[in-house]
Amino acid sequence: MMLKPSHHVIVGLEIGTTKICAVVGRLQAEGVLNVVGVGQCRSRGVRKGEIVDFKAATEDIRRALAEAEDMANLEIKSVFLGVTGAHVAGFNNRGRVHLPHGEREITESDVQEVVRNARTLNLPAGRDVLHLIRQHFIVDGRSGVTKPVEMEGEQLELDVHVVHGMTSRLQLPIKAARSLQIDVEEVVFNGIASSLAVLSNQEKDLGALVIDLGAGVTEYAVYSERVVKHTGVIAVGGDHVTNDLAYGLKVPMSRAEALKIEHGSALMAPEVRGRTLRLPSETGLPDRTVNLEHLHRIMSLRLEETFQIIAEDLERTGLLDYLRAGVVLCGGGSRVPGIHRLAERVFGLPASTGRTRAISGLVATLDQPEFATGIGLVRFGSFHLGRTRRNTGLASRIARTLGGIFQTS
Ligand SMILES: Nc1ncnc2c1ncn2[C@@H]1O[C@H](COP(=O)(O)OP(=O)(O)OP(=O)(O)O)[C@@H](O)[C@H]1O
Ligand SMILES: [Mg+2]
Numbered sequence: 001m002m003l004k005p006s007h008h009v010i011v012g013l014e015i016g017t018t019k020i021c022a023v024v025g026r027l028q029a030e031g032v033l034n035v036v037g038v039g040q041c042r043s044r045g046v047r048k049g050e051i052v053d054f055k056a057a058t059e060d061i062r063r064a065l066a067e068a069e070d071m072a073n074l075e076i077k078s079v080f081l082g083v084t085g086a087h088v089a090g091f092n093n094r095g096r097v098h099l100p101h102g103e104r105e106i107t108e109s110d111v112q113e114v115v116r117n118a119r120t121l122n123l124p125a126g127r128d129v130l131h132l133i134r135q136h137f138i139v140d141g142r143s144g145v146t147k148p149v150e151m152e153g154e155q156l157e158l159d160v161h162v163v164h165g166m167t168s169r170l171q172l173p174i175k176a177a178r179s180l181q182i183d184v185e186e187v188v189f190n191g192i193a194s195s196l197a198v199l200s201n202q203e204k205d206l207g208a209l210v211i212d213l214g215a216g217v218t219e220y221a222v223y224s225e226r227v228v229k230h231t232g233v234i235a236v237g238g239d240h241v242t243n244d245l246a247y248g249l250k251v252p253m254s255r256a257e258a259l260k261i262e263h264g265s266a267l268m269a270p271e272v273r274g275r276t277l278r279l280p281s282e283t284g285l286p287d288r289t290v291n292l293e294h295l296h297r298i299m300s301l302r303l304e305e306t307f308q309i310i311a312e313d314l315e316r317t318g319l320l321d322y323l324r325a326g327v328v329l330c331g332g333g334s335r336v337p338g339i340h341r342l343a344e345r346v347f348g349l350p351a352s353t354g355r356t357r358a359i360s361g362l363v364a365t366l367d368q369p370e371f372a373t374g375i376g377l378v379r380f381g382s383f384h385l386g387r388t389r390r391n392t393g394l395a396s397r398i399a400r401t402l403g404g405i406f407q408t409s
Helices: 054-072 108-119 167-178 190-198 201-206 238-249 253-263 292-317 339-347 369-383 385-391 394-400
Strands: 009-015 019-027 033-042 078-083 089-098 127-139 142-145 155-166 183-189 208-213 218-224 227-234 276-279 288-291 327-330 351-353
Touching: 009 054, 009 167, 009 190, 009 369, 019 054, 019 369, 033 054, 033 369, 054 167, 078 167, 078 190, 078 369, 089 108, 108 127, 108 155, 127 167, 127 183, 127 227, 155 167, 155 227, 167 183, 183 190, 183 369, 190 208, 190 218, 190 227, 190 327, 190 369, 201 208, 201 218, 208 292, 208 339, 218 292, 227 292, 238 253, 238 292, 253 276, 253 292, 276 292, 288 292, 292 339, 327 339, 327 369, 339 351, 369 385
Parallel strands: 009 078, 078 183, 208 327, 327 351
Antiparallel strands: 009 019, 019 033, 089 155, 089 227, 127 142, 127 155, 208 218, 218 227, 276 288
16 A cells, blocks of 8 residues: 655656656654655656657656655655756846844844845846845845844845746646646756755865766756855756767767767776777678777767866856865766866866765665756755745646746745
């Protein structure tokens, strides 16, 4: 018999380009988060992180959820839904209120007003806020204030990081979940979710850049002084690497993908110079060989370019100098041998693979870099449990109104 989900059950759903992944977490009384189930399905209806074939994607989601339900032995009613795509973007905004009577203590209602003010954004039409993340308060020009209540001042400001996306494109994954009678509790940018899975509080304090190298998209998030300072996404991922290999080595996509996984490298090591690989012959075609150095060159060029796009974006923000915990990689692309050394070279920072160990009870197969988003969604859910269970129905509100509905702060 299936158990009814208790309100301590949190499900993360990533509708990825290569896999749909549902992770079931259970929040124990002591606040410990246990992963009790996972379901996975090969994804057929997603390109560059967005649904392109609604029917196929919905069917795959259904299968992943059913598998997760079986393993966790409960019925999934709602999910924290990961979203991504080239349309998602982040920027920083500042809210400001002048305190009316000169020098007096700041109150809770002043704080609420400055939050409202920071939320007043000039987003282009057709866009919605996904996250409004508080960074820090500023009281009479003094920055870095975390709790302004009871301080004295004449002006209260709040810096926030805003993640937004195109409403029409955010609706599709919600619609897919709802068509399966699954409520969406909250919509979460995959880059934020992954960072929650792989970063410790200490790393967030020291400053870190998390890069999730997926198949269709690469998301990134920058933390410093424990808060999100910057987010971004580029519509380039492992599929592009495979594509480049298929084109450059003149092999079919399926063979290029296999070559990438079995013989790939993000660096060009001198020892591979002149080495070749013999490919098993395909029906009716003569035997072929592939130059390993060529293979590595194609991969390293694409991966280096991907990192460089991110590095250039970060250079504009001036944040690169504040990342004392370095670069943390996750996503399937972080499995490419040599990828850390390449990241170290491009960013001039130490790089490592993110571990999702911060959650206990991990099903062994889940402690892999491509599950960072799914696990991070569960983690996000655990942070927002109290709040979201009160209001719920985000997806139904989306259906009714198309504006300003994703705020999470
Ligand atoms: N050992 C490996 N070497 C190289 N690439 C790998 C390896 N393992 C997985 N990948 C690549 O990782 C990608 C899949 O990663 P992941 O599961 O994180 O993507 P996704 O979440 O489905 O996609 P996205 O987040 O872009 O929507 C694929 O491009 C795959 O080729
Ligand atoms: Mg992904």
